[in-house]
Amino acid sequence: MRITQGTFSYLPDLTDEQIGKQVEYALEQGWAVSLEYTDDPHPRNVYWEMWGMPMFDLRSATGVLEELRECRKAHPGCYIKLNAFDSTRGFETMRMSFMVHRPPVEARYRLRREEGPARLVRYTIERA
Amino acid sequence: MSESIDLKALLAESGVGEVLDELDRELVGLVPVKTRIREIASLLVVDKARAALGVEGAKPSLHMCFTGNPGTGKTTVAMRMATILHRLGHVRKGHLVAVTRDDLVGQYIGHTAPKTKDVLKRAMGGVLFIDEAYYLYRPENERDYGQEAIEILMQVMENQREDLVVIFAGYKSRMDTFFQSNPGLGSRVAHHIDFPDYSVEELQQIAGRMVTGLGLRLSGGAHEALGDYLRLRREQPNFANARSLRNALDRARLRQARRLLEAGRVDADMLMTIEAGDIRASRVFGAARDPAEEAAC
Numbered sequence: 436m437r438i439t440q441g442t443f444s445y446l447p448d449l450t451d452e453q454i455g456k457q458v459e460y461a462l463e464q465g466w467a468v469s470l471e472y473t474d475d476p477h478p479r480n481v482y483w484e485m486w487g488m489p490m491f492d493l494r495s496a497t498g499v500l501e502e503l504r505e506c507r508k509a510h511p512g513c514y515i516k517l518n519a520f521d522s523t524r525g526f527e528t529m530r531m532s533f534m535v536h537r538p539p540v541e542a543r544y545r546l547r548r549e550e551g552p553a554r555l556v557r558y559t560i561e562r563a
Numbered sequence: 564m565s566e567s568i569d570l571k572a573l574l575a576e577s578g579v580g581e582v583l584d585e586l587d588r589e590l591v592g593l594v595p596v597k598t599r600i601r602e603i604a605s606l607l608v609v610d611k612a613r614a615a616l617g618v619e620g621a622k623p624s625l626h627m628c629f630t631g632n633p634g635t636g637k638t639t640v641a642m643r644m645a646t647i648l649h650r651l652g653h654v655r656k657g658h659l660v661a662v663t664r665d666d667l668v669g670q671y672i673g674h675t676a677p678k679t680k681d682v683l684k685r686a687m688g689g690v691l692f693i694d695e696a697y698y699l700y701r702p703e704n705e706r707d708y709g710q711e712a713i714e715i716l717m718q719v720m721e722n723q724r725e726d727l728v729v730i731f732a733g734y735k736s737r738m739d740t741f742f743q744s745n746p747g748l749g750s751r752v753a754h755h756i757d758f759p760d761y762s763v764e765e766l767q768q769i770a771g772r773m774v775t776g777l778g779l780r781l782s783g784g785a786h787e788a789l790g791d792y793l794r795l796r797r798e799q800p801n802f803a804n805a806r807s808l809r810n811a812l813d814r815a816r817l818r819q820a821r822r823l824l825e826a827g828r829v830d831a832d833m834l835m836t837i838e839a840g841d842i843r844a845s846r847v848f849g850a851a852r853d854p855a856e857e858a859a860c
Binding site for chain 2 (some may be wrong): 488490493496499
């Protein structure tokens with residue numbers, strides 16, 4: 436199953452050139468870009484591992500792409516996403532976040548049905 | 564007949580001519596430096612023309628080394644260089660990141676590489692200016708982390724030739740030893756530019772621009788006094804060209820302020836003028852008058 440998350444989740448995966456352009460846009464807005472990776476892309480897993488520190492004060496996307504290449508080399512079997520953090524007061528949050536790498540074999544999930552008290556039915560997504 | 568390209572038009576279109584003219588206008592002296600910068604600009608324009616005609620060549624390596632005594636304008640020129648390279652499309656952003664050893668080298672094992680890489684990432688698309696670069700290499704301590712920073716720098720200078728220009732700066736003699744002990748680095752720096760010391764006349768010219776910038780002016784006597792001051796000061800140790808001049812002018816302003824306050828009533832003209840006395844009160848003249856006293860302290 437192709438897992439999608441975040442901004443551009445409705446689009447096919449971006450090429451490196453397109454990623455570079457998105458990063459340039461984020462940097463123009465004054466956002467700090469960071470990379471995160473995980474082997475557990477469950478939608479409820481918000482704790483992805485950080486790949487180094489967020490990159491502040493960048494002017495060009497070259498450095499980010501270089502880090503991305505290194506992260507891909509180190510974790511080819513993981514999902515990698517790129518976040519752009521806006522520190523403007525009032526936002527102070529991610530303004531953009533999209534996947535930049537997925538493993539050759541994607542993680543599989545299935546829907547589990549659970550019978551609760553009083554015929555209540557609970558659904559949960561779990562790793563297959 | 565083959566296709567032709569108007570180089571002059573290409574130069575005008577890039578807007579780099581203005582920066583070069585500005586450089587000529589605003590910076591006093593430094594003839595060898597200006598010549599070299601014009602050469603580099605011409606090379607980039609010609610390369611652009613070649614590219615336009617479909618002749619693809621490798622981008623030239625433009626890593627530079629600025630050597631010269633303190634206060635000869637190395638940082639100022641580096642700043643202009645960033646703009647020129649940007650206008651000619653050699654770097655994509657044209658900002659200048661100025662760093663020294665402290666920004667590159669860490670304090671503990673494993674601290675240096677991330678620090679250096681971070682600085683390099685910030686400089687991508689612009690110019691990285693490493694002031695007093697010879698401090699990176701400390702031969703007396705073989706476990707010094709500076710070597711690690713140098714290695715990372717070399718690697719990036721080689722790989723990302725098109726997106727980053729590194730400028731090393733420092734005193735001539737110490738930079739020479741630095742490159743001798745790091746031959747790999749020396750061979751990756753294509754342009755060694757030497758900044759000559761300013762002559763007294765050039766410094767006086769610079770002084771004129773500095774005081775104008777401060778909204779002041781030098782009286783005729785003060786101009787002469789400044790010439791005498793510079794001739795004496797140049798012979799003394801720790802003379803830092805334009806920087807010493809700026810400091811001297813700052814002290815002259817202090818004396819002028821005190822003089823004006825003592826005078827009580829002033830007019831606009833007095834407020835704006837630095838007199839010969841403000842400069843002649845300097846310690847430098849005292850030392851020259853009384854060499855015995857200088858020897859004593």
